[in-house]
Amino acid sequence: MENITIENLEEKLRQAMLSSDVAVLDELIADDLVWTMHTGKVVNKQFDLEMHSSGIFRFTSLDISDRQIHFYGDCVVVTLKMDAAGIYNGQAFSENFRFTRVWVQRQNRWQIVAGHVSQVIPL
Template identity: 30%
Template sequence: MDASCTTEIQTLERQWMQAWVDNDLATCAAILADDFLLASARGVLMPKDAWLANEGSVFKCTSFEWIELVVRPFGDVAVVHGRSRQQASVAEQDWSGVFLTTDVWVRRGNGWRVVARHGTGPLPG
């Protein structure tokens, strides 16, 4: 396993989710690839522009923590499996709890960008 790749992507995952909590759209936009696509836990496919448009308005997060974060590098692609806990809302409905996510990162040029996220949750009890 490429330890530097693992550390870099774990750091980027943490920066992305902290930017979500902080409503820092510039950081989110820089981390998301232009062809990013979310397969949400609510059953919606959402591209980057829609995700950014909803961040901080429809999507609000007040706390987020990674419970587990596993990076699996495959050359210029890495798959990340995570378990997280969040306090959040979607369209003013509580969306807090524990979630599973799978993210796909691609190395483009000098850096890594996330191209896909699939979320599952909130998980029961």
């Protein structure tokens, strides 16, 4: 049952990222989020929501593969590969990334508390 819940939340997150649905992103992301970008910059929830709400950043496609879900009680670690395309500051991009997301269950709800994204560089 837990696996289905996290898979559903992951899909809800993917759809919210695609549509820049800030209300859903706000619900799924913990207020104390710590996120490390592919550039090494560490950002918070406010930064993430502002990128979507301002229109500076917009995904046009997010194709997920190689998702693995690891349970540790009230904590779940999700790793996946994502082929992403979109617009950043008016410039189109299409890149491959690896994500690690840490979901924690608090007060009967799951939220992302930490994560990291790395760009996949072809060898």
